[in-house]
Amino acid sequence: MATRGQWRMRFPPAADAPRRARGLLRRELTAAGLDEFDELAETVVLLASELCDNAVLHAGTEFEIELEAAPDVVTVAVSDHGAGPLEQHLTQPRQRFGRAAEHGRGLLLVQRMATTWGTRHDADGTHTVWFTLHRDAPERRPAPAAPEPAVGGSAPTWPQPDQVRWLLHVPNRVGDRLDTTTLVAELARRLREILTPEGVDGVAGVEGVAVEVDHGDGTGLRQLTRDGRDPDTQVSPDRVLDVALPLTAPQRGRLRIAIGPGDRPAPSLTEIAELAAHRIALAVESDWLRGADLRRRSWMTYLADTSQLLGQSLDVELTVTVIPQIVVPRLGAWCAVHLLGPARELTLAALTHADEATIPELRAALDPAPGGALPDALRAQLAKLTDAGAATTATTEPAWVSGPTDGIAVPLVADGRPIGVLSVGRPADRPHAPEDVVLVTDVARRSALAIDNAQRTARHVATSQALQQALLPRALPTAEGVEFAAEYLPASIGSDVGGDFYDVITLAPGHWLAAIGDVCGKGAAAAARTGLVRDVLRVLARDGRPLTSALELLNDVMTEAHDPSQFCTLAAAEVRRRATGGLLVDLVLAGHERPVLVRGRHGAAELVGTYGTALGLVNRVQLTHTRLHLAPGDALLAYTDGVTERRDADEFYGADRLLEAVAAIGGTSAAQLVGGVRASVEAFSRAERRDDIALLAVAATERGAQSPSRSPSVSR
Structure with a gap:
């Protein structure tokens, strides 16, 4: 039959009281059949020790231990006369370090390891924590031999x-x-x-x-x-x-x-x-x-997320703004990004601080602009990191900075050249660890690549926009009895220059050439072919050749390149002012969309012209001449396929919807016609434009009415 032992003892609030209690507790457990190597006994002693430490450290009063033990179940209660954890928390602040920081650990261990446990508060102020442990497995180790007692005065x-x-x-x-x-x-x-x-x-x-x-x-x-x-x-x-x-x-x-x-x-x-x-x-x-x-x-996940965030945008400002948000507060209390300008001058591009209230002060302290409060020592360190020779392996190491607070500065190097500096202030509670420095360096490397990609894209977009502007007329002709209006909307996706274009030139007083076209492809090759088509057409038209003959010669020039992928669709019209009022339009379509003719008197709209062969595909093209008479108030709208092929999910804008939009606008000015159609196309779908859109309108006005001076519109 298993023996059961009961034991109770009181201890003073002395520093060695928990040690004495442990020794006596082990002795009583051994007497109850649990040797000191028994897992149950070791767990009991551990939990009781934590509760005794709590009694001495936090209650500061004498404490009492009660033990009821059997080989397979043990119950221990520790009582003191001090305040409990809640009272301690309310009456004095927690210490961050030292033994006082362990307050409450005993209860956490009891909760985690005891079979059952609880607390009791008696009316006399006694506070008791008790727990019961049951044996999970009956297997026990044999008890060790007792130490031999000392004989006489000899040492044991x-x-x-x-x-x-x-x-x-x-x-x-x-x-x-x-x-x-x-x-x-x-x-x-x-x-x-x-x-x-x-x-x-x-x-x-x-x-x-x-x-x-x-x-x-x-x-x-x-x-x-x-x-x-x-x-x-x-x-x-x-x-x-x-x-x-x-x-x-x-x-x-x-x-x-x-x-x-x-x-x-x-x-x-x-x-x-x-x-x-x-x-x-x-x-x-x-x-x-x-x-x-x-x-x-965790850091691998963090770096993967960093790359994903930095790769989501090719906008320079947005990319730079994201970097400090990624770093703070994970790697430091504040972060700043300085970038090199065209003259290799440093500018503060972005910064943030864990305490948003200090951001204005931090911005003033880190701004390298004249009159800024950037310390001279930090200015010299940043300049050294962005020196033209700082791309070598030996000089791309982080530099420790001391202002405005301790931190590190890492050069941003892309393609072997410095483009800026990433500065990170130390965390609020500690200096940067070596692991932090490695991570900041890695983030700086990824950030430099993202910034460089965004800057390259920005330069490419600027070049494309400049090239696109060069392919469009600077201004449209203005004359009595006629009005020209145009608008160009480049594709929202991608930065390459498109192949859509339009052109209006004056051939003679009262005689104009209006053209709109779409060269296959995008980029530099399409831009070069667009310039070729526009310039050759201008020369041939000014040479006085009939329009069909001019387009046939243009086709010969294009086919000489022996590149059928660089073809072009074109709608060209000779516009003449009639002495009796209105306009005479000779229209030729070379594989292009049919223009819309709107009658101003009753707002009727119809597609006009006859399809012909696109230019640059075959040696001989079939072209048909169509003559139109535009009375005052009538207008002719030409467009590229970006209008009719505008998509909303699986639905196209289409020619029918275009006719409805033009008819609704009616006999208005050329500018109002172009603007109204553009608004209708844009409202049809919120999706980004995948193709360029070009619109060109010719309207007949009353004699004596001077068309307004108008520059072509390029929208983004």
């Missing part, structure tokens, strides 16, 4: 193997449920107990054990845990034994043991401390490796 054999075994061994199922700080605290408690032998005269006991660790993150050595007196502040330095923790770089640490008064230290003190240091280092190293793996995965 110490430490015994079982004591060392107990010092180093924490069951896996218990250790896996403890965080590193708790596990190291338990090892420190065990070390202190072993190094304080009882009943041995003249042997100096251990009054305190502390573990300090530097994780290589720039914060330096920090106390991970302490049991008993603080070796740093409460013990004379000559009574402190320091043992280095065998940690892998960049970590380092030490085990500090405060030796109490006595004639001689405990036997094998240094050897036992070194064994404990190895066991503690193993726990710290394992936790650091697990954390490093998690951090590595």
Whole structure:
């Protein structure tokens, strides 16, 4: 039949009371049939130790332990007369470091590891925390042999193997449920107990054990845990034994043991401390490796997200604005991007701060413009990083800066040339760790590529727009009895110059050539072919050739290139002013869309002209001449296929919808006709334009009415 033991004892609020309580608790558990290597017994001692530490550190009153133990179930209650966790939180601020930072850890461990647990507050102010543990598995290790008592005045054999075994061994199922700080605290408690032998005269006991660790993150050595007196502040330095923790770089640490008064230290003190240091280092190293793996995965995800965000836009301003938002607060308290201008002068392009209220002050401190508050030392560092020779491997390392706050500055280098600097201020609670520097450097590299791509795209777009403008007439002719209006809308997607164009030139007083066309393809090749078509057509028309003959010769010029992929559709019209009023229009279509003729008197709209062969495909083309008479108020609208092929999902704008729009606009001016059709096409779909749109209108006006001076419109 299993034995059941009951035990109760009261302890004063002394620093060594938890250690004494642990020893007595293990003795009673052994008496109840649980040896000290039993997993159930080790868990009970661990949880009870945490609650005793809480009673001494935070309640500051005497405390009482009650134990009811059997081989398979143990109940422990720890009572004190201090305030509970809620009262502690309300009456005094939490300390960030030191033993006070462990307040509440005991309850967390009890909640995590106990089978059942609870708290009780009695009317007399007694505060009790109790827990019950049941054995998960009945298997137990054999009890170790008891140490042999000392004979006479001889010193006992110490430490015994079982004591060392107990010092180093924490069951896996218990250790896996403890965080590193708790596990190291338990090892420190065990070390202190072993190094304080009882009943041995003249042997100096251990009054305190502390573990300090530097994780290589720039914060330096920090106390991970302490049991008993603080070796740093409460013990004379000559009574402190320091043992280095065998940690892998960049970590380092030490085990500090405060030796109490006595004639001689405990036997094998240094050897036992070194064994404990190895066991503690193993726990710290394992936790650091697990954390490093998690951090590595987190950073890989972070960098992947960074690349995705930077790749979503080719707009320079938007790309630069995103970079500080990516960096802060993950890698620092503030971030600024300086870019080199055309004259290699630095400009502040973007910045942000974790505290938005300080952004104006930060902007003033980092602005390199004349009159700005940028410190001279920082200005010199930024200039050095963006020097023309700073693209070499040796000079692209981050530079440490000290203003406006400590941080690092990394050159932005793309294609072997510096384009700016990324500056990142240190986090609020620590300096930059080496890992942070590596990540900032990686973000700077990705940012430089994104900025360079956006800048290249911006230059390409500017060149394309300048080239497109050069292919369009600077101004449309103005004359009595006629009005010309045009509009060009480039495709929203892509930056290459399109092949759509229009042109209106004066051949003689009262005689004009109006043309609109679409050259196959985009980019420089299409632009060159567009310029060829426009210029050849101008020369042939001014030479007085009939329109059909001029287009046939233009076809000959285009086919000489032997490139059937560079063909062109064209609608050309000779416009003459009639003496009796109105206009005479001779229209020829070379594979182009049929124009719309709108009669101003009744608003009727119809497609006119006869389809012909596109230019540049075959040697001989079929072209048909169509003559139209435009009375005052009538208008002729020519357009490219970007109008009729405008899509909304699976539906096209189409010729029928175009006729309805023109008829609704009626006999208005040429400018109103072009503007109305453009508005109708744009309203048809909110999707981005995938093809260029060109519109050209010729309207007959009353004699004596001077058409307004008008420049062609290019919209984006």
